[in-house]
Amino acid sequence: MLRCWDPRDAPLLADAIDSSLDHLRPWMPWAHDEPRSLDERIGLLRGFRGRFDLGEDFVYGIFSRDEREAVGGSGLHTRAGEGALEIGYWIRASAVGRGYAREATAALARVAIRVCGVDRVEIRVDPANEASLRIPRALGFAEEATLRRRLPGREGEARGDAVVFALFADELDRTPVSSAPLEAFDALGRSIPL
Template identity: 50%
Template sequence: MTPTASRPAYTVQTEHALLRCWSPADAGPALRAIESSLAHLLPWMPWAKQYPMNVAQQAAHLRRMRGLFDLGQDFAYGVFSRDGAEVLGGTGLHPRVGEGALEIGYWVAAGHTGRGLATEIAGALTRVAFEVEGMRRVEIHCDPRNVPSARVAQRLGFTHEGTLRQRLVAPDGTRRDTMIWTLLADEYPRSRAAAVIVEAFDLLGQKLL
């Protein structure tokens, strides 16, 4: 996945959220959202082991993610309320699953779970992956025990291709299984993801979707 003059999508608007690439200036609200959600992030998200951290450390982390975004190497987005005032979670399009494919990752802050937000943002990035980036395949990976995450993939029309046994190391150091959910380009138009309300814009604010 290589950025062009118009790609990637720097800002994505859904019905209830604003997705945009992280900025170091988001460190304070991002830190508050993450540290208030650690109890429900730690079982599933290896990166959550880095916390607690201070605002300067968080700003440096967001700066690295923004750098990878601008270089076209990885695409992490903050998930904000529609007015941009509150961090609701994080998501991303990750080109680590092979040529012509992107993996979608997501987390939702503890105070905003159970409202369909993860399905909404994952559906929005599925549309961006297929309609803006022209991908052939989109994947979602999750621990089989993370039932809400698996339901997101299922609701959006992804197919459970298989479960890789003891493939990754969990945050507690144990080996964990990983479910692989996949949606192909020719399946996408019939999926629920294709109906998600979304607008996408490039770094100049020009509409992509």
């Protein structure tokens, strides 16, 4: 289940992050600000929800099918520029290797192109993060370049390099993204055709 975070998800987010800090910290600069209090997490999730509803940024939680566990997070981020969205993802340590990142990335890439109407979907990955590099490669994204000093570094550290992957709207039907099983719904629960 992939959906926008809700403030009521704060305990699930806390469990996912707090149990995975050693796993997340090498790749996610935000993980160095963890752990947070429950009230801080509620505020964070309210911000995610608000920006989502305003169409400014789309941060999603990745949940087990019954939504009793948060298995990670993802998003369609507007920082890639006009006509593009960037996908980011992280998976809790206990759920790595089960295909959640690949499934979420395929779903969001298709939604970005078919629902949001962008021409370009981008993914940026630390070149040392082998597991994360496999996701866009498996989904048919083109590896465009390695950009130096583009990923945010931790406080006091230099910015990191980023391998940039892209998928364009006219390439979608020739990739595994187009055939990934997916059902999408609007805020009222109505089916969205993809």
